[in-house]
Amino acid sequence: MRAAVLDAFSTPLIEQEVAADDPAADEVLVRVLASGVCHSDRTVHLGAQERPLPLILGHEASGVVVQAGSAVTSVRPGDMVVACSAAFCGRCDWCLRGQPQHCAVKRGSRDAEAPPRLTAAGHEVHAFVGLGGFASHMLLSDQSVVKVPGAMPAGVAALLGCAVLTGMGAVRHRAGVRYGDTVAIIGCGGVGLNAIQGARLAGAARVIAVDLSAAKLDRATQFGATDLVDASAEDPVGVVRALTGGGVDHALEVVGRAKTIEQAFAMTRTRGTVTVVGVTRPEELVAIPAIEFMNEKRLQGSRMGSSNFRLDIPLYCDMYLSGRLLLDELISEEIGLSEVNRALEQLDGSDGARSVIRFD
Helix, strand or coil: CEEEEECCCCCCCEEEECEECCCCCCEEEEEEEEEEECHHHHHHHCCCCCCCCCEECCCEEEEEEEEECCCCCCCCCCCEEEECCCCCCCCCHHHHCCCHHHCCCCCCCCCCCCCCCEEECCEECEEHHHCCCCECEEEEEHHHEEECCCCCCHHHHHHHHHHHHHHHHHHHHHHCCCCCCEEEEECCCHHHHHHHHHHHHCCCCEEEEEECCHHHHHHHHHHCCCEEEECCCCCHHHHHHHHHCCCEEEEEECCCCHHHHHHHHHCEEEEEEEEECCCCCCCCCCCCCHHHHHHCCEEEECCHHHCCHHHHHHHHHHHHHCCCCCCHHHEEEEECHHHHHHHHHHHHHCCCCEEEEECC
8 A cells, every 4th residue: 555654753754665454353454545634633633632653644534335344344345435533432431321432442543462464674663643634545444435426526525524524523422502502613723714614504593603714714714604703803702792682692613722611611601601622731720710700601621523434424524415515615625645744734824724645
């Protein structure tokens, strides 16, 4: 297989040959058709998270099953699938409670005594979150894939595994936005845009997009934002409270910084709910006036949209194919694997849309 491999943080990925082992009983080999370039990949690329090296980045991918292990029953060779980092075992406490996003046995890699899935020059090559989508093939647990209709375009199908699942799911499953609610979305990148369209589809009366980037705010209108707040030019808390006569019912924070979490809490009304979707650094500390909790306000988190990807991704496919879900609009360009370093760098000034690597 051909892969773009990260050998050292903050250095360009190097395209090289990587050997894949035969699938184990519970694994599948997938020929990758498309892989989205996500800001989380850029974050790891720059060394913000401790990860073993060498590493194949990429965690939004679609493809076709080439081989399936002897115990695999959910898919078979020839099936089109979407990969997701929210793998589940179906047996741990969290899975049995219906919260597979917190599964304790994700099978992102093989057991230590087993041979590695991927190698190069005799050494193990790791796959980011058990996927490693910046490669022509992925060898992964069957619990990391879900079958999707063959009519799905590969590029948009890939985005279902992270940006769409996380943004839509945070609105549906965790925040629980209802018809007529007022909603503010802080951060209008790929996940934020899907939170915006999730709020629109839920029937929110007002969907307020907040960002520092004018380009991202322009794109937010396309996904259903009714109001735009440029946080680089005005106080977002004051503007949102003025627009809504005292604050929103829901604020979703999709940045992952203490300042924006605090702003989200300040712009919600009495009995309002803040849902933190953005991934924060461990050292981030949030300061909330404790008296505000007397107004029965709530601060909560959401992991991977609090979703069950094997239920939600097929639903989103149906919604897209019937014209109810915007996915094509999330893609800014389709590129080859050799252009992955440029795509990663462009994320620093992105308008929220994705570059998608195509392998077909």
